[in-house]
Amino acid sequence: MARKPKYEPERGDARTRLLDAARDIVRTQGFAATSVDQLCRAAGVTKGAFFHHFASKEALGVAAAQFWSETTAAFFAGAPYHQHEDPLDRVLGYVDFRRDIIAGNLEEFTCLVGTMTQEAYHSHPAIRDACAASIFDHAATLEPDIRAALLQYGLAGQIDAASIANHTQAVLQGAFILAKAANDPTVAIDSVDHLKRYLTLLFQSRPKGGQHDHDPK
Amino acid sequence: MARKPKYEPERGDARTRLLDAARDIVRTQGFAATSVDQLCRAAGVTKGAFFHHFASKEALGVAAAQFWSETTAAFFAGAPYHQHEDPLDRVLGYVDFRRDIIAGNLEEFTCLVGTMTQEAYHSHPAIRDACAASIFDHAATLEPDIRAALLQYGLAGQIDAASIANHTQAVLQGAFILAKAANDPTVAIDSVDHLKRYLTLLFQSRPKGGQHDHDPK
DNA sequence: TGATACATACCGACTGGTTGGTATGTTAAT
DNA sequence: ATTAACATACCAACCAGTCGGTATGTATCA
Numbered sequence A, B: 001m002a003r004k005p006k007y008e009p010e011r012g013d014a015r016t017r018l019l020d021a022a023r024d025i026v027r028t029q030g031f032a033a034t035s036v037d038q039l040c041r042a043a044g045v046t047k048g049a050f051f052h053h054f055a056s057k058e059a060l061g062v063a064a065a066q067f068w069s070e071t072t073a074a075f076f077a078g079a080p081y082h083q084h085e086d087p088l089d090r091v092l093g094y095v096d097f098r099r100d101i102i103a104g105n106l107e108e109f110t111c112l113v114g115t116m117t118q119e120a121y122h123s124h125p126a127i128r129d130a131c132a133a134s135i136f137d138h139a140a141t142l143e144p145d146i147r148a149a150l151l152q153y154g155l156a157g158q159i160d161a162a163s164i165a166n167h168t169q170a171v172l173q174g175a176f177i178l179a180k181a182a183n184d185p186t187v188a189i190d191s192v193d194h195l196k197r198y199l200t201l202l203f204q205s206r207p208k209g210g211q212h213d214h215d216p217k
Numbered sequence C: 001t002g003a004t005a006c007a008t009a010c011c012g013a014c015t016g017g018t019t020g021g022t023a024t025g026t027t028a029a030t
Numbered sequence D: 001a002t003t004a005a006c007a008t009a010c011c012a013a014c015c016a017g018t019c020g021g022t023a024t025g026t027a028t029c030a
Helices: A014-029 A036-043 A049-052 A057-077 A087-101 A112-120 A124-152 A162-181 A186-204 B014-029 B036-043 B048-054 B057-077 B087-100 B114-119 B125-152 B161-182 B184-202
Strands: none
Touching: A014 A036, A014 A049, A014 A057, A014 A112, A036 A049, A036 A057, A057 A112, A057 B036, A087 A124, A087 A186, A087 B087, A112 A124, A112 B114, A112 B161, A124 A162, A124 B114, A124 B161, A162 A186, A162 B014, A162 B125, A162 B161, A162 B184, A186 B057, A186 B161, A186 B184, B014 B036, B014 B048, B014 B057, B014 B114, B036 B048, B048 B114, B057 B114, B087 B125, B087 B161, B087 B184, B114 B125, B125 B161
């Protein structure tokens, strides 16, 4: 006679379920407006489970930012823009990719850590730092391609690759804010278009194959 | 015999004091994390005064966004960049001006309505709309100069002035987020520099004095 | 093999404090 | 005398966090 297990959802996934719920709810309501009870309800677990996995609500915020870092890193690592041979094509391909995923509901394509940063930067330094790591580590993944393109176009001495990488994230974060304010993704797409035009103009302004140390073949 | 007045702060300014407090506190903590009691304490008034002037906390959020619109509109109206004769100089002067006021503490130069938008866009449509009006009305003040510059450089048919105006706001909002995450205004300044370079490149790409209908003199 | 010991995962009632909001009283200007 | 502009007292709902307890997995040793 088969014994019915008491825990319907597989035991051991309460933490992940809470982090999934946090991603969805915090993106629509914000961190402060999201209660622990609400997260537990959405995750189908109890408060006991919550505080078993997270020492405090703030600790969940930190974990949610780290969870976001991990999942988005995997998502972008598998994106197609890496396959271009030319570095500039990879950079522009990234911008195109970001443009293409701006679709559907606001809470589906906007950024969790961008939202949390605004609420936590002063009151919850631990969350802020986790959000900063998520943003700037992602920006850092763009740096090699940007640096290679700058070198190829003879701009390496004048423009900082890291600064451009950060700027792409600033444009995206700002685009999300405008989209939320207007309640319309279109304005965000427009800004990403401007970002692409900036990069295009920037690399157009110098002839291709400028001074570069490494000569291919 | 002089009677000591019971109301030390001049009677009649409780509303303004609450809006000042909201501007300062919401910018550092966010809207949801700011309680009515905290606002009353900071403003030196009681809850009775609060709910006399505002029907709800949400109503205060709307009023704070409108208050922000009014004060910033006056601030930018008096800024020096309007005095340039050339439209493009006025546009670039605006960007320089925005760059120059990024200094000091984060809560002093970042944007109230950008912060509130993220928290309110889904849960408080009234606040979201007030924030949207603040952002896009400010962007609209840049449109005439941008439009004139586009016309002067023969770009009027290809690029939308309103879209560029909105993009400047997106860059600024995103720059603020990065500055908060990094806890350092420098990254924001870097992004504004990229914005200026974008506009410079954009208007460099076409010869000055392109087709324009209105002939001076 | 199975009993003991312990760790991990989770439950749900409970608590002290805080929340937004209300009801009513008081002051002062018109 | 009326009304706007406050203050005071209060409330029900909700908040993050605690706690005693249960179910399940695992390591150890006889």
